[in-house]
Amino acid sequence: MSSPRPQDSPPTTARGRQRRDALLDAAQQLFLEHGYGQVSVNDIVGRAGGSLSTLYRHFGNKEGLFQAMVExxxxxxxxxxxxxxxxxxxxxxxxxxxxxxxxxxxxxxxxxxxxxxxxxxxxxxxxxxxxxxxxxxxxxxxxxxxxxxxxxxxxxxxxxxxxxxxxxxxxxxxxxxxxxxxxxxxxxxxxxxxxxxxxxxxxxxxxxxxxxxxx
Amino acid sequence: MSSPRPQDSPPTTARGRQRRDALLDAAQQLFLEHGYGQVSVNDIVGRAGGSLSTLYRHFGNKEGLFQAMVExxxxxxxxxxxxxxxxxxxxxxxxxxxxxxxxxxxxxxxxxxxxxxxxxxxxxxxxxxxxxxxxxxxxxxxxxxxxxxxxxxxxxxxxxxxxxxxxxxxxxxxxxxxxxxxxxxxxxxxxxxxxxxxxxxxxxxxxxxxxxxxx
DNA sequence: ACCAATGTGTAGTGTAGACTACACTATCTT
DNA sequence: AAGATAGTGTAGTCTACACTACACATTGGT
The missing domain is CATH 1.10.357.10 (Tetracycline Repressor, domain 2)
Structure with a gap:
């Protein structure tokens, strides 16, 4: 059984960090260009590559992703x-x-x-x-x-x-x-x-x- | 045939002005309290009384209402x-x-x-x-x-x-x-x-x- | 080689909400 | 009284999108 990881905690593997950064990069670009409300999580995954499940595993929800990006x-x-x-x-x-x-x-x-x-x-x-x-x-x-x-x-x-x-x-x-x-x-x-x-x-x-x- | 009035133009009758103001008042209260994106046009009509059709006749769309309110x-x-x-x-x-x-x-x-x-x-x-x-x-x-x-x-x-x-x-x-x-x-x-x-x-x-x- | 953690892909589900259609009513002017 | 103008009420359409489920693939440490 994989750990649920409801909130963000730094990933351990190199691959994990890479995926996380890719998501943050995509989120940054899209959020800043179109606005938080106008960008869907699917858009972000579409640009970052990878999968929706990974996004939710890392950040819990859309707000979590946004906060990580802003920080x-x-x-x-x-x-x-x-x-x-x-x-x-x-x-x-x-x-x-x-x-x-x-x-x-x-x-x-x-x-x-x-x-x-x-x-x-x-x-x-x-x-x-x-x-x-x-x-x-x-x-x-x-x-x-x-x-x-x-x-x-x-x-x-x-x-x-x-x-x-x-x-x-x-x-x-x-x-x-x-x-x-x-x-x-x-x-x-x-x-x-x-x-x-x-x-x-x-x-x-x-x-x-x-x-x-x-x- | 009623005039289409796609954009805002000041209403002529007293009743018209009253309805328009009521909509603006409701919009102001709700937009400022919950934010533009979180308030639906139905919410506004619900608070103002009157009907959705009137809102669209006056302001054309949600943005038009918002702009009138801000101005x-x-x-x-x-x-x-x-x-x-x-x-x-x-x-x-x-x-x-x-x-x-x-x-x-x-x-x-x-x-x-x-x-x-x-x-x-x-x-x-x-x-x-x-x-x-x-x-x-x-x-x-x-x-x-x-x-x-x-x-x-x-x-x-x-x-x-x-x-x-x-x-x-x-x-x-x-x-x-x-x-x-x-x-x-x-x-x-x-x-x-x-x-x-x-x-x-x-x-x-x-x-x-x-x-x-x-x- | 194994196993746990982590990542992938797809296909939902449920809901919210902008905008329209339409039939009807009230009011105002002349 | 008639016709124009403005307001009402309801029901419905269409789309977007956050979030979930689930079965499968890929790693990396020991």
């Missing part, structure tokens, strides 16, 4: 934001680097797709919301807050609620742009446009409106 | 942000007032629900995205940009891209809070918490990090 991608996307040697930079440069990296990622189709699907499904799958936030945006915010905290320790910045401050900086960075891209009202910004915006954001963040250079 | 609500929500006499206030007070009004609205269940549903459906209904943005967030951004523009004219503020600046201020205001509420990771903030946040935002916006008072 994998959020970690991959947001986990690669570099933090190395940031303390040696002037704050302008540090924020600039983080800002550009982040905006490039966040404006990407894949990232926007995950955001849309998570927002759409979160009311029905609350665990999904946590999964995404903690593995994604929340993690970035904490990393930035940590950076601020270190600067406060070194008396380079006035003491304040660094987590909130990080949230404000990030919000300012995304601003309207995020929504506009989520709703697909404009085509993706060029690298140059991103760099300009980040520069202006950093300026505003550091010196406020009054300190803005006239242009 | 009505975005205008109602974002249209009531007051702008009166804002030019006579100090900028601190003006931003404070706008910020509080906006945050209160945006943190409300109804507003969050519309946001979720629009984001979820926008890939399939691009007109919906425009409808929502222009009637909602986009309109607020333009109003704020206008205010900034007037200040620039009066030499109270350095010249700059006022629309972008407005977007940044608004982004900063919502920041993490919006996502956290959209994903329902926290309960709604109190009025007092909102006021505090807005104060800090206005401070940061006007003077930058360096100008923050230590606390």
């Amino acid at each position: 994998r991608r959020s970690h991959h996307i947001y986990g690669t934001l570099t933090d190395e040697g940031v303390d040696e930079l002037a704050i302008e440069a540090a924020l600039q680097r983080l800002g550009i990296d982040l905006l490039v990622k966040v404006m990407g189709e894949e990232t926007l797709g995950i955001y849309r699907e998570v927002v759409a499904e979160s009311p029905r799958q609350p665990q999904l919301a946590r999964l995404f936030f903690d593995g994604g945006p929340g993690r970035v915010r904490l990393a930035l807050a940590d950076y601020f905290e270190r600067r406060v320790q070194r008396r380079l910045m006035p003491a304040c609620d660094t987590v909130e401050l990080a949230g404000m900086f990030l919000g300012m960075l995304l601003g309207e742009w995020h929504l506009i891209r989520v709703l697909q009202l404009k085509s993706p910004p060029s690298r140059a446009a991103i760099e300009e915006r980040v520069t202006r954001c950093v300026d505003l963040f550091l010196h406020g409106v009054q300190g803005l250079p006239s242009r | 009505r609500r975005s205008h109602h929500i974002y249209g009531t942000l007051t702008d009166e006499g804002v030019d006579e206030l100090a900028i601190e007070a003006a931003l404070q007032r706008l910020g509080i009004d906006l945050l209160v609205k945006v943190m409300g269940e109804e507003t969050l629900g519309i946001y979720r549903e629009v984001v979820a459906e926008s890939p399939r209904q691009p007109q919906l995205a425009r409808l929502f943005f222009d009637g909602g967030p986009g309109r607020v951004r333009l109003a704020l940009a206008d205010y900034f523009e007037r200040r620039v004219q009066r030499r109270l503020m350095p010249a700059c891209d006022t629309v972008e600046l407005a977007g940044m201020f608004l982004g900063m205001l919502l920041g993490e809070w919006h996502l956290i509420r959209v994903l329902q990771l926290k309960s709604p903030p109190s009025r007092a918490a909102i006021e505090e946040r807005v104060t800090r935002c206005v401070d940061l916006f006007l003077h930058g990090v360096q100008g923050l008072p230590s606390r």
